Amino acid sequence: MGVTLATPSPDDGALLPLDAVRERPAPARSAGPVRGVPEPAAELPVARVAVDTPLPHLDRPFDYLVPATLDAAAVPGCRVRVRFAGKLVDGFLLERVETSEHPGKLARLERVVSAEPVLTPEIAALARAVADRYAGTLADVLRLAVPPRHARVEAEPRTREPEEPLQAAGPGPWANYPGGEAFLAELAAGRAPRAVWTALPGTGPRGPEWPEAVAVAVRETLRGGRGALVVVPDGKDVALAGAALEAVLGPGRHVALTADLGPAERYRRWLRVLRGEARVALGTRGTAFAPVRDLGLAVVWDDGDDLHAERLAPYPHTREVLALRAHRGRAGLLVGGHARTAEATRLVATGWAAALAAPREAVRARAPRVRPAGDDAELARDEAARAARLPSLAWRTLRAGLEHGPVLVQVPRRGYLPALSCQGCRAAARCGHCAGPLALRSGHAAPYCRWCGRIAGEWRCAACGGTRVRARVVGARRTAEELGRAFPSVPVRTSGRDGVLAAVGPGRALVVATPGAEPVPEGGYAAAVLLDGWALLGRPDLRVAEETLRRWLNAAALLRPGAELVVLADSSLSVVQALLRWDPVTHAERELADRTELGFPPAVRMATLTGSPAAVREMLGETALPEGARVLGPVPVETPRGDQVRERAIVRVPWGAAPVLASALKGAAGVRSARKAPEVVRVCIDPMDAI
Secondary structure (H helix, E strand, O other): OOOOOOOOOHHHOOOEOHHHHHHOOOOOOOOOOOOOOOOEOOOOOEEEEEEOOOOHHHOOOEEEEOEHHHOOOOOOOOEEEEEEOOEEEEEEEEEEEOOOOOOOOEOEEEEEEEOOOOOOHHHHHHHHHHHHHOOOOHHHHHHHHOOOOOHHHHOOOOOOOOOOOOOOOOOHHHHHOOOHHHHHHHHHOOOOOEEEEEOOOOEEOOEEOHHHHHHHHHHHHHHOOOEEEEEOOOHHHHHHHHHHHHHHHOOOOEEEEOHHHOHHHHHHHHHHHHOOOOOEEEEOHHHHHOOOOOEEEEEEEOOOOHHHEOOOOOOOEHHHHHHHHHHHHOOEEEEEEOOOOHHHHHHHHOOOOEEEEOOHHHHHHHOOEEEEOOOHHHHHHOHHHHOOOOOHHHHHHHHHHHOOOOEEEEOOOOOOEOEEEEOOOOOEOEOOOOOOEEEEOOOOOOOEEOOOOOEOOOOOOOOOOOOOEEEEEOOHHHHHHHHHHHOOOOOEEEEEOOEOOOEEOOOOOEEEEOOOOOOEEOOOEEEEEEOOHHHHHOOOOOOHHHHHHHHHHHHHOOEEEEEEEEEOOOOOOHHHHHHHHOOHHHHHHHHHHHHHHHOOOOOEEEEEEEEOHHHHHHHHHHOOOOOOOEEEEEEEEOOOOOOOOEEEEEEEEEHHHHHHHHHHHHHHHHHHHHOOOOOOOEEEEOOOOOO
16 A cells, blocks of 8 residues: 554553454353453454644554454454543554554444445555655545545435446647547547646637546546546636536546535545545545545646645645556546746656647637837827736727627736725835835725734824825736726626626626636627736736736637737736737746746755744754755744744755755754744745745
8 A cells, every 4th residue: 555554652552462462261150252352353463553643753553453343344444443541533444464564552433434435445545655656644644545434425325427338529728739639549548648737728618628638538538448637726616517518428437526515415426436436526725635546547627726735734746646646546637728837847857747739820819919018109108107907908999899899807916905005105004003015905905914804093103104095906806896897888707806797698797706706708808907917917926927927828818719818917027928929938037947947946956944934944953854854943923913934945955855854854843843843844845835
């Protein structure tokens, strides 16, 4: 199984020696076992259990005695209850063996919670590999991989996958890509091709084209006799991909796993995958661990989206989990998106994956016509365009587009006025209690603090004493309000964190959306304006250019071929030039080259340690860093006033030293855990927001 075995210490709850149980004579006049001492199972009486404990120094399997009464139910992969450090805790039975290497006493299994083998050997080995990759514990990964049990759902009648064989069909959208049909042929033959796919833009009568392409690849995988796994960023994409899978595969062949299903329904669908009743699993990041039988293809769409990064320890990324799973299980992998990340580009550069991209002629025929608002010709026509939030070019584009259908306005920030400044001196407006940023929820509300929530009705500028505020950043709701006044006869629709629209009709409408929440238009948007490019490009982030281009391309891909797209950003910037040419591949290759030269991820591997200053420095001193490691910091991390002061240190190592770094950090965390250090240091390997 690839699971590292270890034996417990006497302090970890071991009670009875197995040999003593077998050799102890029965008391006189009794044919049964000694009272309180269970009769061990006749075969494979030792169970190796992964105990549900987050403590790093206890991250190993423990041996327990299998009583004869639980022999039939105690199958590998089932949930059990065991006594650990004097308490009853949950665990998973990894395997059963004949003898234990532990010379002391063995405690017995207290109970088999369910005989359903929910933890397959493949997922157990994958969880162990992910935990080691991210310096985490097996218990933390298993919480992400196996959903909570619902006894009523387990007892429900089982369903069956349709038995009708899938028929061969054409390549569909893959005909537009050189190598696309060869990729499908490899899947149909049961082999394991790996590719990084740059999808074409455009929206047809049935919506975006990428869900159909994914469904065709899944169909060929099923025809090859293997299962498939599709992971997308959010529920909107799950709905698009689910509709395409239903159309291409027919009903009953896939299940969709999302958090909004509720615990019972999610467990019901997960069990269908586990039992082989559905060979295709679709969902968000947690679906990367779905127990698909005989996995032949893993697909991750839009791998640059930060929703693919897990928020819970050990913070794995979907792309890395699926790449590890495909490598271990000899399955195919498809990393797709309209943009391309530096990490995916590295897979191509190293030869681990092939590139799938359409010819330039096809891209030009499908892409919108992009115009930056600040070019020289436009500035000569409108001298105020440089300072205006919506210059005349944007207004003309919106008016012309509304004559033919819906238009899109992308706004980087949600809310009404998410950042304020002093009207007089332009200093940032800060809360007098915690120094947090002030914001406005509406045009008639008083400023409030985004950190502590206090109303700043009597705010006064600390720099000049002024009492009036102005907008530093305009949010989506304020933008929708302004556009509604400018176009009174046109309906204005908003889509963002407070409510995401799935789709809009073909009629005239102004759609104001934040990045990632753009609804899918029927037939495509007639025009679009990408506002406040400075807000995206001005963030202090290593991935700022890559992330900005990804958000712009995802929005632009929803336009009709040749539709006009206005971007409010300086046309001399490389990211704007990549959008103008619709060339995410070259931009990603340059990003990778620049990061390699500067020693930034993904050219190197990186870990962050975040905690109190004393704890971070203490852990750094206890960690046996590999040769070539460089420590940056620690430096303070911004926190609300009144919270504990926190610092962050960055450790970067060459790519080949990454396993040694993860092992060293996990070992140091285990030492701190064993001595019950009062402060926890958060360890994150390859975080998306490291710099």
